[in-house]
Amino acid sequence: MKFVVDDKIPFVKGVLEPFADVVYLSGKGMSASDVKDADALIVRTRTRCNATLLDGSSVRAIFTATIGYDHIDATYCYDNNIHWQNAPGCNSTSVQQYIASVLALLHLDGKVNISSATIAIVGVGNVGSKVEDWCRKLGMNVLLVDPVRADRESSSDFISYYDALSQADIVTFHTPLIHDGKYPTFHMFDDRALGVLKRGAVVINASRGEVCDTYALLDGLNSGAISEVVADVWENEPNVNGELLERAYLASPHVAGYSYDSKRNGTEMTMKALAKFFSLPLSVYASGRLELPEDREVVIGADKDPVTAACIMFLQTYDVRGESQRYKADPDIFEKLRGEYPLRREIGAYVLGRGCAHSDFLSQFGIQCPKQ
Numbered sequence: 379m380k381f382v383v384d385d386k387i388p389f390v391k392g393v394l395e396p397f398a399d400v401v402y403l404s405g406k407g408m409s410a411s412d413v414k415d416a417d418a419l420i421v422r423t424r425t426r427c428n429a430t431l432l433d434g435s436s437v438r439a440i441f442t443a444t445i446g447y448d449h450i451d452a453t454y455c456y457d458n459n460i461h462w463q464n465a466p467g468c469n470s471t472s473v474q475q476y477i478a479s480v481l482a483l484l485h486l487d488g489k490v491n492i493s494s495a496t497i498a499i500v501g502v503g504n505v506g507s508k509v510e511d512w513c514r515k516l517g518m519n520v521l522l523v524d525p526v527r528a529d530r531e532s533s534s535d536f537i538s539y540y541d542a543l544s545q546a547d548i549v550t551f552h553t554p555l556i557h558d559g560k561y562p563t564f565h566m567f568d569d570r571a572l573g574v575l576k577r578g579a580v581v582i583n584a585s586r587g588e589v590c591d592t593y594a595l596l597d598g599l600n601s602g603a604i605s606e607v608v609a610d611v612w613e614n615e616p617n618v619n620g621e622l623l624e625r626a627y628l629a630s631p632h633v634a635g636y637s638y639d640s641k642r643n644g645t646e647m648t649m650k651a652l653a654k655f656f657s658l659p660l661s662v663y664a665s666g667r668l669e670l671p672e673d674r675e676v677v678i679g680a681d682k683d684p685v686t687a688a689c690i691m692f693l694q695t696y697d698v699r700g701e702s703q704r705y706k707a708d709p710d711i712f713e714k715l716r717g718e719y720p721l722r723r724e725i726g727a728y729v730l731g732r733g734c735a736h737s738d739f740l741s742q743f744g745i746q747c748p749k750q
Contacts, residue, residue, distance in 0.1 A: 382413050383420040387443050389645040397658050423449045441652050443644035445469050448555040463651045467504035468644035469635030471724050474508040476634035479698040480608050482689035493685045498546035501553035526561050540574050548580045555586035565591045572598050578605045584634040587612040592619045599625050610634040616712035628702045631712045639724045671723045677731040684739045695728045
């Protein structure tokens, strides 16, 4: 067998070599000739798995080590008997961490008092559910928008999209990109949405760039209907709109889900799915112990209120400002920043300093408490 693997997927080298001929290539540069005689592809979002790549190939299965799958032409795969599998939820805690860092900055910069703010979470799946959990623990008023779940569960927990937009101080998107059907999300935030949005709201997009119409976001910023835009994902990546990049409060190059932990999770889920499909004796996949961050101890002054203490904790464990500054300084290095992303551990790798204020409150976000 032959497997073609994106060379930026970590924790995979040496795992598959006992079972197949393994070729590592640039995900963005994979061509039809590269995959012509492959049995499986192991990819990320940068590989467009469609007729152009797959026609005439021997590919039987595609595994993407990502939660997103809009880079896979599912219809083509179905019509050509090609199995495909994503890694649902693999980066959900990483995106939760990203949103926590954003909320912390909004609070500490005086943009939004999150202690009393209303947040609308659009898309309440693996990621949105975790964002919901932390927002509730921070005391925020949470509005849930998920028409798929609302129809399936007949629950009063959900609110309509436009009602949520009219009430929320912050709107954060966590949906897949869907172009058609009953629940499309392409340009979900558009001129109509802008027209009902609560004036001065913050809009965060950490889902897919095309979920938000770039020009609706710019119109909102220009009119004051939107106070701040936070964008981790963009239309036409990596060739993003320069004006939106400049105007964004925080801008990052599609890395919200790029924690070290999430990458390990994605690879582990992918290896297990591949092993099951090809009946490989890979019953246990273990990547080994993850590297710890250099400064693990989080120290917070006793004079802080619990929410402010949480914000300080979030930023000590991950501060999105650094990558926003690097990206804004040189928009042409979008792919370089992704490919050379530094070690980022999730909050569970950190520990509160001894005697830290509000330790009971802070520990509910997953940070370790020191042994007494």
